[in-house]
Each structure stands twice: as C-alpha cells, then as structure tokens.
Amino acid sequence: MTLDERKLQILETIVREYIQSAEPIGSRTLSKNPKMNISSATIRNEMADLEEMGYLYQPHTSAGRVPSGKAYRLYVDKLMTIMELGGILQDEIKSVYSTYMDEFTEAIQRTARLLSHITSYTAFSTAPQAKYLNCKFIKFILLEEMKVLMVLVTKERIVRNYVITLSQPAEEAALTAVSNVLNICLKDITLYELNDSIMDKLDALSEEERELLLEIIPLLKEILVEEDRQKVYSDGLDKIFNFPEFADIDRAKKFIETLNHQTILAHKLTENIQRDLSIQIGEENVEEAFKDCSVVTATYKIDGKPIGTFGVVGPTRMNYDYVVSVLDFLRKEFNAHISRAINNA
Amino acid sequence: MTLDERKLQILETIVREYIQSAEPIGSRTLSKNPKMNISSATIRNEMADLEEMGYLYQPHTSAGRVPSGKAYRLYVDKLMTIMELGGILQDEIKSVYSTYMDEFTEAIQRTARLLSHITSYTAFSTAPQAKYLNCKFIKFILLEEMKVLMVLVTKERIVRNYVITLSQPAEEAALTAVSNVLNICLKDITLYELNDSIMDKLDALSEEERELLLEIIPLLKEILVEEDRQKVYSDGLDKIFNFPEFADIDRAKKFIETLNHQTILAHKLTENIQRDLSIQIGEENVEEAFKDCSVVTATYKIDGKPIGTFGVVGPTRMNYDYVVSVLDFLRKEFNAHISRAINNA
C-alpha cells in the first residue's frame, strides 16, 4: 500500500484538526470539511489503510482516529509549512533584544521567558557550554592569603567568578604575572583548547610564579568539567496544565519533576546542538516523562559555532508550524544580537 | 463557652490525626484512640461546641470534622512541641555544611534542596538582600574604553559582577584610584549605608578621577534597587503533588504559577524577616494561591542582623512539629556556617 495524494491530504487534515481540538477525528466530521469532497465511507476506507500503515490509531473501537508519532513525523518532515511571523510579533521579539543587555545570562534567561510567552508552551534555554566560550581575559584577585578570586570574561561578554583555594600563600604581583601569561595563551581560544603550548612560556616566569601557574592550570580544567553540568533556565512551567492531555495529575507530576532535573534537561537540550533546529516527537524522546511530549529546540551560535540552545516542550499535538516559525526567527534574532554585542566590544 | 482541658485535648488529637490522614475525623474514630476514654457521644457534644467556637468545620453534614485555620493557629501557638532532630538527620544536615562552600549562593541553593528533601515539602530560599551585605572590597576592571566590569566582594564571600557603561573613556589608573577611595569608605558598612561622607575624600583625587567617581556612585545606588528584586531559589516543586488536597489540577496550576513568580515569592519570604521563625497558616496568607497552604520560614543572620530567609510551603495540614524543628535546627546550622566562613577569612 502506498501513501497516495489523497491519503496524504486526509492525514494532513487529521493532524491539523487534532492539533486544534485534541479530540479524536471521525470520518463524518472529516467529510464535512470543505476541502474534502468525498463521502465519509470512502474516508473510512482510507483511514483504515492509514491505520494499517501506522499513521493513525484508535483510542478505542468506535472512537475517531488520532495521529501517531509516525504521522507527526511525516507531517513535520513533509507537510508542514514554515510561515513568516506577523509584524507585531516580529516587533515584540526585536524589542526584547533591542534594549542592550550587558549580561549574556540575562539575555538567555529572557529568551526563555519570551519564548514561553509567545508560544504558550513551557520553554527553556541553556547557558553556553564553557568549552565553547572564547576567553577575553582572566584576572586574579587576591581575597586572602590562600584564596584567589578568578574573574573570567569571555568575548561573548559572559562573566564568571570562581574562588580558588591555593596550597600556599600567593602574592599580588605573582598573580598578575600568571594572569598575563594566561591571557596571552588564551587569546581567542576556548578554555577547552588550552593545551601544553603554555609550557613554552614558563621561562619568562620566576620559580614562584611558575609553581603558581602549575597549580592553577589543573583548576581551570576542573572548572571546565564542573561547568559542563550546564545551567538550564525554564519558564512557563504552569503552561503544561493548559493541555487536556496533562489533566492527569500523575503525568503532570512526572513532567514537573523532569523539568526540575537540571542534568536530564541539559542533556536533552544539547544532544542536537549541531542542528539549527531539532524536533523530537513523542516516543523519539528517550526520557520517560517526554514520551508523550514533543521537544523542539533551536541552536544559537557564535562565529558559526553552536554554543547553546533554547526551545519548547509540549504535547505531541503541538502547533509545529507556529513553533518552528517562531524558533527559527528567534534563533536568527538571537544570533544577530550576540554578534552585535561582540562586535560592539 | 471556654476551651477547657478536655476540649483542648480533643482538638489536639483531631489536628494530629488529620495531619496524618487528610480524612475528616469522626467521633467514633476518635473515641477509639487509646488516649480518649470517653464515649463517642460525649465527643460529639464537645465537637459540636468546638465547631461553634470556630475550631472545626464539616465538609458536609454527615462527614467527620476538619480543623480550621484557627485550630492550626492554636495548635502551633500552644500545643505543638518542638522536638530534637534524630542524630542521623542532624549528621546529614551537618555534612552538607561541612564541605566548605566558597560561594554563598551555592550554600543558599543547597539549603533549599536539602530542606525539600528532608521535609518532603516544596522549599525555597532567598539570596541575601544587597542592602544588608557588608562590602569587603570593590574592584573595577576595564573591559573596553567605555565599559567597566565592577566586581563586588562581600564579607560573606558573595561575589557579584556588574557591567557599567560610562559616559566617557576611563583609564586603568583612574579606576584604581576610585576603587581605593570606595574601598576605604565602604569598609565594613553596607552599600545601603554609603552616604555623603564620601565627598570628604574627593580632595585626594584628580579632576578626572573625581568625575569618574561621581559617575559611578549613582550607579551603585541603582544596583541596590535592582538587586532588591531578590533572587529566590526553589526546590521540590513536584512535592506538592503528593498531597491529595492538590489533586485538583486547577489548584496545582495556581500553585506552580505562584511559585514561579519571583516577585511574589520574594515578598512573601521576606515580610517576616525580623522573626527567627514565622508560620503563616491558610487564610493568613494574602496571596490567593496560598490561601489553603501554610508557609513556614526561618531567617538567617550575619552578626545578628537578618539578611535572608528559607522555608517550606505545603498544605495547611502540615506537619508543623517536624517542619519547625527542622527549620530551627537548619537556621542555627546555617548561621554557624556563615559565621565560620566569614571568620575563616
């Protein structure tokens, strides 16, 4: 059996209507649709075929049909149309990014809020992974004899602080010397790329300074690992309650639980960081709580390199056309915003 | 009618049992309680009195009785006993604070997690209010010609960064001079107390430096206001689903919505910051979503001054004895932890 033109059209209509109504679609309802000028009996036959092919299923005998994950996948891959966002919406998004944001973190948090607001789904965003960030410079501030505050500023204007505990007292001057060496080595590379080339520079340092540097380098690497437990910001957790499929309290509980689990979420959001847009539908999600959800994410980039993501999660019955359109627009706006921020610098 | 000894005992038993079972308590059930050696008929009479006095009510005619807010209030004020925590629990709490935490923010976030974990209620904690923090020092780092990164370190070992945009280019040396003046003026006082005394020091500065300082001071004050939109960390949002009174999806939605509202929450948590422990029961809460919840908060202090809070929220049918015991212990441990951190410095 093949998916001919008519079957496709029927399937598309079912998906569209079901996304709207959340109610199983029956043959009679469908035949009333102005686009359909075939009888309900014919549609019944076609629907039976589509069910056999795995695109539809019935919650129970004598109910209408509901699209399966396979149907949504087909819809998303072949039938969906990305539309241009309305001017008002475009303006709203742009205005968020027009007020200049000094703090990158703030921009990424606001993006989650904006996203949830305009899509009415639960949204989230991830802070950039440390390994992808380009150092601008490192500065050390002596807090106490054995404690040093390291301030790390990246090209993307992300500021991070780390308190480092040393094994022996350090002096202000030595710290300055060490930071100078580090700043030269790290110029325009990521912390991740910091390699042994730094050893060449050791000659310029005094014995004491060298020891200090050798103590600090492993700590830098440690921070990297630490940081990979990535921060995730979410917004609109309550939005999930607007969907009848989550009226069941157990399901809602599982959902909220999972969304509060930073580690799971961080992994979920970055597994497709290589793609500009990624859509995962129902069973395609490995996480138990997302098996009846769809997750759509977009990747943001710096200098063409993907460094973080944002996205929404909602029922599989998601308004994919709209969500994808919004995410694609937002992705471009956000990239533009970052690049403005960096080049302004 | 007066609350005699027997009425009190009956009321106490009802509260205790209802907290356990979440089911209305009937006279027969109560008469079976070993502590009660009066018949169910007598209890019925007493219950009728207690209802008339406003301590109990019936969900419907032929149901048992349920404690009112007034009953919980009486229970909490007069009948409850704070117990000593079990040794294992004490150890668990202490171990969290024994690993030295460099970042204050981390400690406060972990406290929320710990609290939710050991009480099984939704927990939260607030970061300290900027106005209560004691400056240790301020440092400026020149990012670009017109942009300065201000690093603020407090005695409590809280590190904050702010990017400041200047009206005209600044030089490294001028920034150092300005930070020196500020560091002297702010020594051991809070940002909030920063007053005009600073004007006396202006003589020591060059014209250029003076202008810079005058530009930075208002920004400092602005940060103060900004910061008063206080950060709140929460944990165990999903815990609320464990209570049958929140099985209703609308109620759960309202709850999650409110808990995601930083501003409301921040206000809620700090309104009783002057008290070591505060308990708000049901209708005593002004927030709509908390009208059938109880909120218990504890205040943490530095040098005897209250600077922030943490606490839990759950159904009015809350295990007050346990929660208060935990919060009181945690409060003391946390205070001790902070004071260790500061004095170690």
Next chain:
DNA sequence: GTTAGCACTCTACGTTGTCGAGTGCTAACG
C-alpha cells in the same frame, strides 16, 4: 472506485439504589 445503509461497538453520562460513616437528639443512667 465510490457511496449509502445498516448492524454493531464503545464511551460518556445520568439515574438509581445500597452501604457505611457520621451526626444530632432524646432518654436513661450513675
């Protein structure tokens, strides 16, 4: 190949009846 018609299925929903827990009232008891 398409459609009308029909018997069939299953859920949602309202009705009805029963059970049990709990109450208030009254009368009797110590």
Next chain:
DNA sequence: CGTTAGCACTCGACAACGTAGAGTGCTAAC
C-alpha cells in the same frame, strides 16, 4: 448534671444499569 446508649436521619462514595451519540466495518448497489 454530666455522660452514655440508642436511634433515626443525612450524605457522599460507589456500583449497576440504561440510554444517547459518535464512530466503525461490512455489504450491496451505483
């Protein structure tokens, strides 16, 4: 006079039952 046993009554929870309506699959006719 406070306490208690007894009794009639109330009400929600729950199961059983019946009906309405939406939808299906199959068959026969177009």
